[in-house]
Amino acid sequence: MAVIAGRPKGGALLPARLSALSSSRGGSLTIFIIRRLLWMIPVVFFVILITFFLMHLAPGSPWDRTGGRQLSAAVTHNLDIKYGLDKPEYQQFFIYLGNIFHFDFGLSYQYENKTVTSLIGEGWPYTATLGGLAFLLFVPVGIGLGVLAALRQNTRVDYVTMGFATLAASFPNFVVGALMVVVFSVLMSKWTQHAFFLPSADFGLDDHLIMPVITLALLPIAYTARLTRASTLDTIRQDFIRTAWAKGLSERLVVVKHVLKNSLIPVVTTLGPTFAILVTGSVIVETVFNIPGIGRAFVVAVTSRDYPMILGTTVLFSVVIAIANLIVDVAYVFIDPRVRLS
């Protein structure tokens, strides 16, 4: 796989889950969805388990201070009680698990008396808008470029498109973001009037979004374009496409009704993993563009070792990714009639 950053994962797992034979599709679909839903539970459970114990493995206590006066034993004891750290660790874990069910992720270490839930709530609209717009951008653009390149294989259109995809897949998004800011906000500031981005300004959900959304969507566009091209090339070499041409259908009809219908199936299966790229990407893009979303909150939590916040955001991210994969898996069953459910 010619993939650099955050390669799409999990796509390869799909056929194994969906194999085997069964005659009644309708009844087994419900079972399939339920089974997939149930499979989410151990995955998310282990993600929480691993992250939770990693946090508690960290050397020192959260009340340690680098340099200066240390807190007295009485104070740290009271803090431990407040944050629930006085109980044995396995007990803390189960309390945490229980609290998650009513969206209680604990108190942040970093901000006094702010809950992780409220911090996530503040960041969520920004991250969701950014990710949603990037999704809306990358799906049509990626698929469009891929189909275009395949239909014009070995022409200049193909080379330019694939060259662009290779560049976009190699350049990390913080590099792309920084370079875009240099070009559009610094060098061209006379013309753009900082319309797109001013590194020090407060972030608004307006035209400031243009550059972050493009930066975030670039890598998924590259993946989708490459994959669409490959699968479209596979499809247009098939006999039924030759038949479609031979019976005199217009290019439009051949492409839309015969090629796309088949070549987009593998693309759909990778939308889930590609969604994970958006989540990872938001961490970096929000930092580059000063967007007060969850991604940046996660980075701030990491640098200030705010463990409840790190834990909360990690759980949230993995649940979001798991749900995205679930949706894609279920959608796949509807799109591809050849899929049999076990």
Added chain:
Amino acid sequence: MALAAPIEQAIDWEVPEEQIGLWQDAWRRFRRNRLALLGAVLVTLLVLIAFLAPLLVHLGIIIDPIRQQVENIEVGPGVAGHPLGTDELGRDTLSRLMYGSRISLSVGILVQGIILPIGLAIGLLAGYFGGRVDNLLMRFTDIWYAFPDLLFVLVLVSVFGPSLLSIFGAIALVNWVNLARLVRGQVLSLKEKEFIEAARSSGSPPLKLILKHLLPNSLGPIIVTLTFGIPQAIFLEAALSFLGVGIQPPTPTWGQMVNDGYEAIYANPTSVVFPALAIGFTLLAFSFIGDGLRDALDPRMRR
């Protein structure tokens, strides 16, 4: 008799004078790939730079990367004897770039060195013996894939501190699964081949089977995976540095330089452009090599 003659003539029994082995054949194909060659040249250049940087500083050809010149802060390229300008502390961008390549290359290559034995051992075990090891590995990867790479590396580094060891370890830890899965898949498909069956039926012990047949035959894909792992590791390290949780200053790294330059983007835009391009083109060079190797080592994988 008369009939047989033309047939015999038609068959050319002549053996080619020179037998071409797999590696020679691969090299021949690799050489024909212009982008792969370009990537190889760029990487060679980078390795040379990484090795020569301390010598060049010693000889006084380039400036010490941590020497601060307060009178030349954020100057542009070519000013005051700084070919690529300086950063916010008046340190020479060129020499910091050259030193930064040392970190990037060592992360890229050393991480593969950590991954190789782990991924190989687990992949071979799972693929060859199957059963519980295999099941465990596959369930484990399912869970593993629910964690995005970068987030997990960030979590690990925040827990174990931003030391060189923890950064290398964290990057290796998120990447060995890919190799293990690949090796497993290779072994699973090779296991069914006739030559393995032949070797087994002639009494080869499992260890010999693995070392003499399974391993050499999956070497191509392993090399390709490791090659693609290099830019992946370089990217993760650069991203960590950019976010400020990577290798700590004053050691120059490219990600950190992008971050530093970004803070002073109006004073001197070039201080972000040079390290940004260095990262981008290094990753590009490695992915060209990876593409070239994949085409060369396994023509069936070519798209």
